[in-house]
Amino acid sequence: MLRHLRQTVMALRQGEHMHEHEHPGEVTVHVLHGRVRLVAGPDSWDGLPGDLLVMPARRHRVEAVQDCAFLFTTAR
Template identity: 40%
Template structure:
């Protein structure tokens, strides 16, 4: 395999981000892997119990759990997601809680 500057080695980055999250007071770390005028993909590592506070929904987005277990929640709904799961982000205010040390890939449509 040839290294290319635009190729993200997701498993390597995931391990690095988990280590970074363990040392950060928020117990999370993130890195944007792909960004453009219409799409953004961000790798997010969360240590067990870490949260992304409730926030507004983008026009369209998905969350893929690469490792661990998380809970995606809105005001009136909670959904547990395990490694390998891919879910649409609700089109409502939502938050995310790590139920174990986890790495997720958030892909957002910007328009």
């Protein structure tokens, strides 16, 4: 099976967020700096530097609890 990997470094200021969206395939957020919150419906997970958050296979968004930078990885 051929898979496509895409990695993007993103930064958000405290209080900003990525709009709610979905991705096909596997998606992770590796926190590089600051603090993020992954929100999927009623569930949420906080991430600190070094944490790897796995996105659930449903609509989700990433919020900046503090100024942050993270590596957003998708594999299809």
